[in-house]
Amino acid sequence: MGFKLWVQLFLLLAFIAPHLASARNLQGSRKGDNRKGIHGVKAYLQRYGYYVTQNETNSQTNAFDEALEESIKSYQKFFKLNVSGALDKETLDQMAKPRCGVSDNFTTAGGKLGGSYYAFFPGRRIWAPEKRHLTYGFIHDYPSKYVPQVMRAFATWEANTHFTFSQAVGGQTADIVLSFERRDHGDGHPFDGLGGALAHCFGPIDGRVHFDAQEIWDWGIRILQNDLESVALHEIGHALGLGHTDVQDAVMWPTMNFGSRKTRLHDDDINGIHALYGN
Template sequence: MASKLCLQLFLLLAFITPHLTSARHLHNHKPSLLFPEHLIGSSKNDNIVEGIHKVKAYLQHYGYFSNENANTLSTDAFDDDLESAIKSYQKFSKLKVSGVLDKETLQQMSKPRCGVRDTFVSVAQQEHENKNTNIEIGGSHYTFYFNNVTWPAEKKHLSYGFIHNYPPQFVDPLVRAFETWEDNTKFSFFLAPRVQTADILVSFERGDHGDYQAFDGEGGILAHSLGAVDGRVHFDADEPWESGPIEDRVDLESVALHELGHTLGLGHSREPSAVMYAFMDPGVYKTHLTIDDIEGIRALYGA
């Protein structure tokens, strides 16, 4: 299987190299602080807090507000809905559940992360949807992608392709990420003979790139996937990408392994060591699936 993927890699590089640009020029500015420090310690008792609408926008993006809250999202009112959303975020992130914007919560919100929302249907939520209990069950922290779509049972051989001048130096880490999922699932992956027919399309994008999930420059959102069957995987071209654990750089293989998990139907895990954990600090290297990741994918498709 490894020799097959190596052949695919050779053919791919031969085809795309003349058209590609160096990823050394993919990022061009430094990240800024995501939230102002004066928000630390804010709570419902403060009523109105300047800049709190930025926290609401963050929590809405990651699924902690329903559409019913749309009219209040642009205000700086620290209301019951915001307190509830913060508590949900703190619970999912394994922080102290207080509803207060303490330093730890704002630090967590400021970390680089996947752009896919956090609110999925977990095993525990399915079993305890009407009970006030911890959402963990059986030691598992995995969840499923929010639309609950999976690949059909007969679709186990998935093709992939690279578009929009995908950098050649990041083909090999992406192929290794495919290999890791192939070694732990019933799926196999192969380079599409024509990119137009690929099940999974991978690309580097900037800003608003046509999927209603705009990137935000260096820091913040690193990448996102549009889930199973859709198959699109996008990396933010403004991030300081590298191949390997290098300080202050983002490891492409680690993030790719995470995004491919979304492409297979997994959501975010609450376990920080898991590949499917939403946050990825620069210099972190995650190239092996954890028990939680493997249990999650087997819950979707069987052992």
């Protein structure tokens, strides 16, 4: 293993250790408790569309309130965990997984969060009927070594939809624009560094797709890497108008495991895109 990979491994382990300690501290927390770190759980659940409170001050405290209990139940229901409203090990483990930075609070086909099928962006935003050829481009010194993964992801969507895709000559003018970004990058949705949110997208017809430049992408020790093609396939689904499904094997499932790959669309993904644009 080269020096650079050792450094990345060290940084990853340095990131994981305090998070594991925090998780152990919070395990078993339930309504009425007040433990250090609970405000972080509230922030996480608020970011992904679960924690809603009329009093913003409440979201910054470590008090395990009723709103947090209800949001944890919604989160557990979506991810098919034991619906207890408490922070058990299974729930904390799920929260620790790398994931898409887009909220899970989408309009589903059944109009209910946690439906057992595909979901759509709010307002069911889609590309216009005459817009079935989309261009994509790379900006902000996008690394050339990660272009083939994105091209394969577009080819997979093309093979399963009425869309065709081609790379634009000028990246800024493309329908879908992809870039690597760090921390606060000016779109109101800052990345959180190593671990956490891997990427996000702004849906039709905005078309921006951002990958977190501080993540570990496609490198030597596969068990600790994130597969860029899989994440790109997911984010392109958002760019076409799909939300997060609760079907775990689908590409549009919100979380990823280190070292895992999803490079083929699931029936749920295909049914979702056909529901938006026709078979």
